[in-house]
Amino acid sequence: MSERWTRSRAAGAGAVASAALLIAGGLLGRPDVAVLGAAPLVAAAWDLWRRPSGELTVRVTGWSAGADGDGSEADGDGAGPDAQAGDGASRAGASGDGASDPRAARTGAVRARVLLDAPPGMTAALVGVRRAGRDAAELLVRVDRTRSLPVVVRTVRTGPQEVATVDAQGIGAGAASIGEPTDPVQRTALVLPSPSALRDLPLPPRLRGLTGAHTSRRPGEGGDLRDVHMFAPGDRLRRIDWRVTARRAPDLRELYVRREHALAEAVVLLVVDSRDDVGPDPRTWRGAEGPRAQDPTSLDLGRHAAASLAQRYLAVGDRVGLDDLGARRRPLPPGGGRRQLDRIRHALAVTRPEGEPPKRLRPPQIPSGALVVVFSTFLDDEASRVAGQWRRGGHRVIAVDVLPEVRERHLDDRERLALRIVRLAREDRLAGLADLDVEVVSWRDDPAVTLAGLARRGRRRPGAGVPA
Structure with missing residues (x-):
């Protein structure tokens, strides 16, 4: 549609006041009063004549997602301040420090460029950036036909998500005319999980191959x-x-x-349970409303934990694969190298709940002698049942609990009672896994220390980490 430009309220009021002074001076025979109204009226006519006639277009290009310090920014003229949209806060500037705590998902930075193409006669634009239906940033910028604005959106969430919605309103010369707001331009991005540095990690009972970084028997x-x-x-x-x-x-x-x-070398299979994607608020677990944008969910923590373990295992020359309990798709076979880490991060990013998960009659097939790491909330019996079958089959299984820290201060008595029942059932599942010699690691406590302890425990057992 064509852009329509109208006179601003201030310019319209000034023109009316100038015309009134000119008429009053003529009727009363006061040339001084008429002169006071003539000059503003001529200026208003001049502004009306040079009012823009085209339309303002807004484009968003150059999206790139990554952890703080890892993402690249699209090329542009770089003029003007950065419009930074955070989860629940707005501020200027593009710098920031990512979280180094491996227990939480690192803050991701999605960078883009907002390109403004202005018609002749337009001098400024009011640009608004919204995220998740909330106003995140709004700024007035000068535009000389074209303008490129960098936008940095920081998020603790990973995977495909709506990042920002951008719209703009043009302003003519002297703010005498304004245009209609443009149609909102919405863009989505795939935010990859960012791994954290880990120390020693546990190994499977048997090692494979003739090369690697681990000593065999x-x-x-x-x-x-x-x-x-x-x-x-x-x-x-x-x-x-x-x-x-x-x-x-x-x-x-x-x-x-x-x-x-x-x-x-060791063969490690990472198994992510994508059936649950819950946040810290138990009232959102029913699915009627989603968790807040500033709260990492269990799937965000699971992606982050799996990426961290994959990076560490691949760094020492082991082979790592990926499977999903919530979807029947071809698993990512074990492999090594930097490209395998990129494949795993991308596969983790696109992993999400897909309706009613299918019922598995038997656990997925895994390579002989592989270490199995299951990332789940263990809110139901499926993940614990599959982990138990793998352990009874002779594999070393590690269960990583990725349920976020639950907030319960705002719950009423009935909700507290329901949460207590869920917790008791969940603790029974984790205790049952421990009875089967499945090693349980909570990603909320201190996973680096716990995993290092499991690595030392495996080395103390006779024959652990080496083939018989």
């Missing part, structure tokens, strides 16, 4: 010292230990070689 090369043995066919001459040979066989009738353990 098989003889080979590259690992720790296995033993000193007599030279046999197949041993390399550079493995001869001359000191031991000189001590045990001074006449050199026998040679002794140093044998080492071979290196191997």
Whole structure:
């Protein structure tokens, strides 16, 4: 539709007052009064003649999403202040520090450019940025035919989401005329989970392959010292230990070689339960209303936890795969390298609840000897049942509890009683997993320390972390 420009209220009131002074001066024979009204009236006529006639267009381009300090910003002229829209707050500036606590999802930054194309005669624009139906930022900027404005939206949520809605209203020269607001331009972005640094992680009971970063019990090369043995066919001459040979066989009738353990890799399968996406407020668990935009949900924490573990395992050369309990789609097979981490982060970002989840008759198939890590809220029996079947099948299973810290101060008595029943049932499920030797880790407490403890526990058990 064509842009319609109207006279502003201030300009219209000034024109009426000038005309009244001009008429009054003519009727009363007061040229001084008429002169006072003539000049503003001529200026109003001039502003009416040079009123813009085109339409203002708004475009949003260059979306990029990532953690603070990781995202890239689209190219532009960079003029003007940044319009920063946060969850529940508005402020100027584009800098900020991401959260370093691995227990919470890191703050993500989505960067874009708002491009304004103004018609001739337009000098300024009032730009509004809204998020989740709330006014986040509003600023008045000068426009000389075109203007590019950087926008930074900070969010603790991950996955596909509506990021911002932008509209603008043009202002003519001298603010004498204003245009109708443009149609809102809405854009969505896929916010990838940002991993946090973790320390030692647990390993599966058996290692695989002939290369890797972990020492196995098989003889080979590259690992720790296995033993000193007599030279046999197949041993390399550079493995001869001359000191031991000189001590045990001074006449050199026998040679002794140093044998080492071979290196191997671990296979880890990350299993995300996307059936639940609940926030800290129990009143939103029924699904009638969603959690607040400033509250990370259980699925946000699950994505963040899975990405953190994937980054650490892949960094040491292990192979990592991904599966989803809430959807019947082809799992991401185990792989290694930086590209595998990118695949896992993207697969985690698009993981979301998809209606009524299908009933699984048996747990998903996993590679032999793999470590299984299940990320779930354990609000029902499905995730704990599948984890128990994997553990009874001989796999080492770690259950990561990603339920957010529940806020209950605003609940009434009936809601508190319902929450207590849910908590008791959930604690029974976690206790049942512990009885099956499934190791439970809460992402709310201190996952880095807990996971490091599980890694030390695995090394203390005879044969753990190495093949039999």
